[in-house]
Amino acid sequence: MNFIHKRKRLFLALGILFCFAAIIVTITGVAPTSFIGRGVSYVVVPMQRGASSATGWVSGRFYILARSAEILAENQALVEDNIRLSNENARMFALYDENIRLRTLVAMRERYPLLPLLGARMIGQNPNDWQSRFYINVGENDGVLPYMIVLGDGGVLGVIHETGPNYALVVSIMDNDFAAAARNARTEDLGTARGDLDLRNDGLMRMRHIVYTARFMPGDDITTSDHGMVFPQGLRIGTVESIHPSPEGLTQYAIIRPSVSLDRVDMVLVVTQLFGDAIDIEE
């Protein structure tokens, strides 16, 4: 360690050089780097699963405590009975919630009977507040690959960006890097649905590159198009909130309200099939 202390400026410069080299290698893709993350994921992912479960357990206990306090205040004389009832109630709510979630997944399976779907659970979120990405508990061992589509309650939730043996990183539709070929289900006009940092806090996204002659209306359904060769035709993305001319005056853009809420993502479905030639080439 004294060796480093004596030459700390040299080591600092080497560290900075290493970081820049790693950034360039990652961006240009001249050498594989994902193997490091895959190795570390065997330690991190089980810990994330455990921490998620523990957090859920603690939240559940807080919920039960809050319910118990409320009932105690209202019915002093029936304290013990009320605690039992509130505990039971909380358990019932948990079962009810789970039931609703599972019903939603079943309904989604029925809505897209031709798609091979795999159920998954969210295990963590990317800590970087500039992005909107999350991790799910299925990975390459389950047949999940980059570019596979992730569906939530009501429509497209995101796309798999990276996979490890036991996890996958999902870029959500609200992330600035998300883009999907999209079409207006009523007018059949095409565009590109993108996450937008400027709109993310309002729960909105943007559809760009809409031809100037298109007649979008608020409330129009926006679905995926197979033009981008990542999505199949017809998966729901959201509804049109408003339509505006683009600054350059050649096209229009629409503000879209996604049909899936990212506020409470828990269970998701992964479409375990890739669409289009572009993906095959990359494989």
Add this chain to the structure above:
Amino acid sequence: MRVSVMGALILINYVMQTSVLPHVAVFGVTPDTALVFIVCYGVLRGDVEGAIFGFSAGFLQDLFSGGPLGMFALYGLLIGYVSGKPFRDFFKDNYFLPFFIVLIAILFQQFMIYISSFLFLGHFNLALYARTIILPTAIYTVSLSIPLYSLLHFINGRVERYESGRRNLFEKK
């Protein structure tokens, strides 16, 4: 001993940051506890160890961020190194020093993320990002700096006590 404890701290912090802290998000932002630990470790142990700690914590975040590998490692390295600069000149029980360094470091890191990842993609609405991401993240993160510094101060004290009389890997002579 020190390497194991700090390695475990980095790992546990990352798991907490990705699994637990999203449940206590305020206005949609979560605190960057890794940055607080990097600053506090630099303040407690000096520039070299601060830089090593920052590099390691940042590299772990890079591995799973889906972004360019090395970006957060670079921020961690620089922040850890600079935080450790006043190491010899300040009393370690002065809790306001890490508070101010965390404030400066989180603002630096957030602006660097904005400049490196968003500015050149045409996102110029800095006032909006400052209001919705940068300032809430900074306030939330800074509010945790004193308790987390206390925690790290305690852990560091226990490790130093354990290491006294033994071969100390990080002790300057």
